[in-house]
Amino acid sequence: MRRLPPGRDRICRVAYAITTDDRLSYGRTTLKRRKIVDDPDGINSPIRELRRLYRDAEAKAARLRLIVDVRTMFDAGPVDASMHGALSAIAGFSGASMASIRAETDMRWQFPANGVEHGALNESTAHAFVGKGWAGGEQVELRIAGLAAALEEADRDAIQVVTDQIAGFLASERQRVLRGQLTADLKARERDLENLVKAMIGAQEQERRRIAYDLHDGVAQSLVSLLFRLEAAGVTVSDASPAKEAIESGIEIVRMSIGDVRGAIEALRPAELDDLGLEAALRARLDDIDCVQISFHADLGGSRLSDVLEVTLYRVAQEALANAVKHSGCSRIDLRLASEHPQSVSLAITDNGQGIADLSMSRERGQGVGMSAMRERMALIGGSLCVQSEPGGGTSVIARAPVSVTLKEFM
Amino acid sequence: MNRYRILIADDHELARSGLVAVLASAPELEIVGEAADGMTAVALSETLRPDIALLDIRMGGMDGLEAAAEIRQRAPETLIIMLTMHDSVDYLEAAIKAGASGYALKDIRRDALLQVIANVAAGQSFFDVDLMRRLLRRVSPEPAGDAAIERLTVREREILVRLTTGETNKEIARSLGIAPGTVKVHVERILDKLQVTDRTQAAVMAVRAGLVDQDSL
Numbered sequence: 001m002r003r004l005p006p007g008r009d010r011i012c013r014v015a016y017a018i019t020t021d022d023r024l025s026y027g028r029t030t031l032k033r034r035k036i037v038d039d040p041d042g043i044n045s046p047i048r049e050l051r052r053l054y055r056d057a058e059a060k061a062a063r064l065r066l067i068v069d070v071r072t073m074f075d076a077g078p079v080d081a082s083m084h085g086a087l088s089a090i091a092g093f094s095g096a097s098m099a100s101i102r103a104e105t106d107m108r109w110q111f112p113a114n115g116v117e118h119g120a121l122n123e124s125t126a127h128a129f130v131g132k133g134w135a136g137g138e139q140v141e142l143r144i145a146g147l148a149a150a151l152e153e154a155d156r157d158a159i160q161v162v163t164d165q166i167a168g169f170l171a172s173e174r175q176r177v178l179r180g181q182l183t184a185d186l187k188a189r190e191r192d193l194e195n196l197v198k199a200m201i202g203a204q205e206q207e208r209r210r211i212a213y214d215l216h217d218g219v220a221q222s223l224v225s226l227l228f229r230l231e232a233a234g235v236t237v238s239d240a241s242p243a244k245e246a247i248e249s250g251i252e253i254v255r256m257s258i259g260d261v262r263g264a265i266e267a268l269r270p271a272e273l274d275d276l277g278l279e280a281a282l283r284a285r286l287d288d289i290d291c292v293q294i295s296f297h298a299d300l301g302g303s304r305l306s307d308v309l310e311v312t313l314y315r316v317a318q319e320a321l322a323n324a325v326k327h328s329g330c331s332r333i334d335l336r337l338a339s340e341h342p343q344s345v346s347l348a349i350t351d352n353g354q355g356i357a358d359l360s361m362s363r364e365r366g367q368g369v370g371m372s373a374m375r376e377r378m379a380l381i382g383g384s385l386c387v388q389s390e391p392g393g394g395t396s397v398i399a400r401a402p403v404s405v406t407l408k409e410f411m
Numbered sequence: 412m413n414r415y416r417i418l419i420a421d422d423h424e425l426a427r428s429g430l431v432a433v434l435a436s437a438p439e440l441e442i443v444g445e446a447a448d449g450m451t452a453v454a455l456s457e458t459l460r461p462d463i464a465l466l467d468i469r470m471g472g473m474d475g476l477e478a479a480a481e482i483r484q485r486a487p488e489t490l491i492i493m494l495t496m497h498d499s500v501d502y503l504e505a506a507i508k509a510g511a512s513g514y515a516l517k518d519i520r521r522d523a524l525l526q527v528i529a530n531v532a533a534g535q536s537f538f539d540v541d542l543m544r545r546l547l548r549r550v551s552p553e554p555a556g557d558a559a560i561e562r563l564t565v566r567e568r569e570i571l572v573r574l575t576t577g578e579t580n581k582e583i584a585r586s587l588g589i590a591p592g593t594v595k596v597h598v599e600r601i602l603d604k605l606q607v608t609d610r611t612q613a614a615v616m617a618v619r620a621g622l623v624d625q626d627s628l
Contacts, residue, residue, distance in 0.1 A: 220496055221423035224517045228429030231521040235436040258518040262498055272501050280501035287500055287545050
C-alpha cells in the first residue's frame with residue numbers, strides 16, 4: 001500500500017468501499033468521493049473513473065428506456081392499461097412509492113391503484129410535474145411521492161418528458177374520441193337525411209299520383225260531361241241559329257281543356273305506369289317525341305317490376321329524355337330496358353347528340369341538377385346512375401338497380 | 412228501322428249521364444242499360460244481350476278491359492267499344508287484346524262517335540285513327556319471314572295496306588272502285604290467310620312485313 005498522510009488511510013479505504021458498493025446510489029457516492037479523495041485529476045483512480053462513466057451511461061439508458069417504454073405502452077394498448085403501466089414505470093424509475101396523473105378533464109389514474117389520493121401526500125417527499133400536449137391545449141399533472149431519495153435534475157427532466165408525452169397521448173386520445181363522435185354524428189345525420197329524402201320523394205310521388213287521379217276522376221269527367229251536354233244541346237238547335245255557333249265554340253273550348261287536363265295527368269303520373277307497367281309508360285313517353293328517331297328494346301318479358309323501381313326508372317328516363325330532346329340536338333335516341341341477371345335491371349338511354357362538354361360544368365347550365373336528383377333517387381333504391389358523355393360523341397345515361405327493392409314510402 | 416241496343420258502363424255519374432244525353436238524341440240508338448262498374452256491365456250484357464257495350468276503361472272493381480274480355484266470353488254477340496280518357500297506344504293494344512272492336516276517346520265529337528258505333532255495329536272494327544297511326548309506327552319492320560303475306564294476292568295486299576290507315580270497307584271500296592261486299596270478302600280472306608282475328612292485327616303484320624312505308628304513318 002502506498003504511503004498516505006496520517007489519518008487519510010482510513011478515509012480512503014472507506015471511500016473505496018463505498019464506490020464498490022453497488023447497492024448505493026452512484027450520485028451520492030460521487031459527491032462523497034469528491035470531498036474525501038484528494039486526487040482532483042483522477043490519476044490515482046482510473047477504475048473509479050471508469051465505473052463513474054459506466055454508471056452515468058447506465059443512468060442515461062434508464063432515462064431513455066423510461067421514455068421509450070411509456071411511448072410503447074401508449075402506442076399498444078387502451079388508455080387505462082397504458083396509464084397504469086406508465087405510472088408503474090415512473091414510480092419504478094424514480095424510486096417513488098406512489099405516482100398519479102390528473103388530467104384537465106379531472107380524470108385520474110394512480111399507481112398503485114389502491115394508494116393514497118392524488119395530492120394528499122406529504123409535500124416534502126413529493127414532486128409535481130405539469131405536462132403539456134397538443135401545443136399546450138392539453139395539460140396533465142403528474143405527482144410522485146414517497147421517494148426513497150431526492151431526484152437528480154436529469155431524472156426530473158426525463159420524467160418531465162414522459163409527462164409531456166402522456167399529455168400528448170391524452171390529447172390525441174381525446175381527439176380520436178371526438179373524431180369518432182363526429183363521424184358517428186355525421187353518419188346519423190346522413191341516415192336522417194336519407195330517410196328524409198326518401199320520405200319526401202315518396203310523398204311527392206303519392207301527391208302526384210293523387211292529383212293525377214283527382215284530375216282524371218274529377219275535372220276531366222266533368223269536362224267530358226259538359227262536352228256531351230253541349231253536343232246534345234247542339235242537336236236541338238238549327239244550324240242557322242246563333243246559339244249553334246256559341247255551342248260549337250263552347251265545344252271546342254271544352255275539348256281543348258280536356259286535352260290540357262290529359263297532358264297534365266300524363267306529366268304528373270302517366271296512368272300506364274300504374275295500370276300497365278314501366279314498359280308501356282316508357283313507350284307512351286316515346287310516342288310523344290317527334291322529329292327524333294327512336295328505338296326501344298325491352299327484354300323483361302312483359303313482367304312487372306316493383307312499384308318503386310318502376311317509378312324511379314321512369315323518372316330517370318323522363319329526365320334523360322327531356323335532356324336529350326331539349327339540349328343535345330340529337331337525331332336518334334336509343335332506349336334499352338334489360339334484366340342483366342335475375343337480380344338486377346338496367347335502363348340505358350343513349351343519344352347521338354353533341355354530348356356534354358364538361359360533366360361537372362353541366363350543373364351550371366341547369367342540366368346537372370335533375371340528373372343529380374336522379375342519382376339520389378337511384379341510390380335510395382340501392383342502385384346507381386352512370387352518365388357517359390364526350391363532346392360530339394353523344395350521351396348515355398345508364399341506371400342500374402336490384403329488382404328486389406321495395407319501399408313502403410313509395411306506395 | 413232496327414235500332415242498335417246500347418249498354419253504357421262508366422263509373423262517373425256525370426260522364427255517364429252526359430253520354431246518355433248525347434246518344435238519346437240519335438234515333439238509330441236505344442240505350443237499354445247503364446252500369447257503374449265492370450261487374451254490372453258483364454251481368455247486364457248477359458241478361459240484356461245488347462248489340463254494343465260502351466265501356467270506360469278505368470272503373471272501380473272490375474275495370475273496362477277485364478269487363479270487355481268477360482263480355483266477349485259470356486255474350487259473344489255483344490260488340491265492345493272502349494270509350495276512355497286514355498290517349499294511349501298501350502291501352503288501345505290492351506283493348507284489342509281484350510276483344511274490343513272499337514276504341515274512342517271521350518272528347519270525341521258526337522258525329523264521330525255515332526260513326527264508330529255504326530261501323531262496329533256493321534261488323535267492322537274502328538279504332539282512333541291517330542292512335543292506330545302511333546301503334547303502327549311502333550312496329551319495327553322485319554322483312555324476313557312472314558310467308559303468310561306471300562300467299563296474299565295482289566288485290567288482297569292492296570286492301571291490307573289500306574287497312575293500316577284505318578279505312579273502312581266502304582272507303583276502300585270507293586277508292587278501289589269495287590263493291591263494299593267484295594271488300595268484306597277480301598278482308599275475311601286476308602284475316603284467314605294471316606291467321607289473325609281482326610283487321611288491326613292484320614295491319615300490324617303488314618307493317619311488320621314492310622308492306623307499308625313507315626314514314627307515311
